[in-house]
Amino acid sequence: MSIDLETRIRDAGLRVTGQRLAVLRALGEAPHSDADTVHRLVQREFDGFSLQATYVVLGALTEAGLIRRIEPAGSPARYERRIGDNHHHVVCTRCGAVADVDCVHGAAPCLAPSSTGGFAITTAEVTFWGLCPDCQLDPMDYDSTNEHQEHDTERN
Numbered sequence: 001m002s003i004d005l006e007t008r009i010r011d012a013g014l015r016v017t018g019q020r021l022a023v024l025r026a027l028g029e030a031p032h033s034d035a036d037t038v039h040r041l042v043q044r045e046f047d048g049f050s051l052q053a054t055y056v057v058l059g060a061l062t063e064a065g066l067i068r069r070i071e072p073a074g075s076p077a078r079y080e081r082r083i084g085d086n087h088h089h090v091v092c093t094r095c096g097a098v099a100d101v102d103c104v105h106g107a108a109p110c111l112a113p114s115s116t117g118g119f120a121i122t123t124a125e126v127t128f129w130g131l132c133p134d135c136q137l138d139p140m141d142y143d144s145t146n147e148h149q150e151h152d153t154e155r156n
């Protein structure tokens with residue numbers, strides 16, 4: 001983290017704006033956030049910053065290679081600042097929590113496919129699925145993720 005965020009944005013060829021800085025800070029604070037979460041965090045600094053504007057900033061930062069977009073099946077796209085290391089993710093099948101999994105073999109792609117069909121492979125995107133530590137502790141509501149949320153609201 002020796003290079004400051006402003007320099008990173010400039011080096012990526014983008015203009016430095018307060019919103020772009022705030023989005024990067026939000027993702028530093030809460031990695032693997034979806035656009036809604038980023039929006040909420042940035043709104044603390046920029047009152048009236050719209051969800052639409054959040055998507056625009058996230059899109060620009062992703063395109064510039066400053067953040068990485070991941071899209072686990074059945075979950076909204078999430079964004080993170082940890083880029084370029086070909087790491088993977090483990091996703092909780094119940095609550096959707098996401099954690100990083102280091103690339104086991106070092107360099108990308110860390111998995112060697114048995115047949116590439118003539119493609120020159122550059123990356124492998126692997127998603128591991130399981131129960132996060134919190135969900136393992138809670139034996140209730142083992143059925144479905146959607147119902148889990150509703151039960152939570154009823155209990156509170």
Ligand SMILES: [Zn+2]
Pocket residue numbers: 092093094095096097131132133134135
């Ligand atoms: Zn969980």
Ligand SMILES: [Zn+2]
Pocket residue numbers: 032080082087088089099100
């Ligand atoms: Zn990650």
